[in-house]
Amino acid sequence: MIYSRYLLTAALSMLLASFHVHAVGLLDSSLEKHGTAPIREGEKPVIPLDTKDPSYNVWNTLRDTSGDPKREPGIINVQKYDMGFSWAGIPTFFHLPIALTPEDLKASKVEVAIMGAYTDMGGGMRGAAHGPNAFRNSEVYGGWGVVKTPNMHVMVDPMKEMVMADYGDAPIDMMSTERSVHAIREFVYQAAAVEYEPGKHVMPIIIGGDHSLMYPDVAALTDVYGKGNVGVIHFDAHYDAGKYGMGHLLNHGMPVYRLIEEGLVPGKNFIQVGLRGYYPDEESFNWMRENNFRYHTMAEVEKRGWGKVMEDIIKEANDGPEYLFISFDIDVLDPAFVPGTGTPEPGGLTPREAFPLVRRLCAESNVVGFELVELNPLVDPTYVSAMNANRIVRECLTGMAMRKMGLTDKHYLSPNTVDDGRK
């Protein structure tokens, strides 16, 4: 009953929202004509939330599990058969078992928890909300169960070397970024706070969702590791440190500014990779320089070549705070490889450039969290974006497994596959 009323409210709000868009256009032209502001002094230009609405917290209320069959905590494999192909079975991230609670993560000593976060209000184009499930369905070949296959570059299979789980999706109020971020921060924190061994925390991998996520995701890790102790390697076509957003303090182009403003991550602990195009402006670059950002634009790649830039990024990653978070906006890749994103920008990285860097960062530096954001399957007709997103995360998982095995030599590649043995 409450739920159906919730749906009705949601439908009504959407209808009102679409009216609002048209109204803004009308007000703009009347503003020019009459010179009077539509909101008079002293009036609040916002409609407050009705906190007494019975559906107010319905999106963030845990299901009553008291009637469920009793079970011991631990991960649950939801597949019926010993083996299955990539396109078959119940779609979880990489066909991994699921974990429903922090107790499940702890009981099974889960090292990596992969979770969805379907934020979609932070960008102009909607569709990133469908990113997590597009990712769950993004396996191209291979499968689960007895099918275990290594990454050919290093001959390491992360699925075999580590305990991992699909941790489900974070709670999101689809009408509000502002209300969602606190719930997401808490959700990510609860997973990352779990120690699967004394002193070793679960690594969260968050699949978005728009890039507003960077704020709650990084904040959750600073809640675990301490303010100022987590550096961010930020892959993106855009700098995402916008200060103004029509009165909003957070949208998908502003999380970097928020993290700095709140003192969670100082500017010197940001390493930005892949900036290009027509945003931001000169003033913003000056602001980044004043705040001691380390940034690597495509202009630098054009001048020095990817190989040299990649080595610098890895050196810088190991010359900063003890803990690192990778924020991978899929639009850092060229639209040829990722049309499925809300703000595509030509002239980006190729998968062949991004894969080794992500793999090496996860192997050669202390990465404790990862997010992949802005995957929008609604504009991904060939699924190539979801496939590349899948492989980016697999490269990180491979690197994590290499680190666990002690394969942390600089740019390690398998002697069996890097050449055919004649040289």
Ligand SMILES: [Mn+2]
């Ligand atoms: Mn971004």
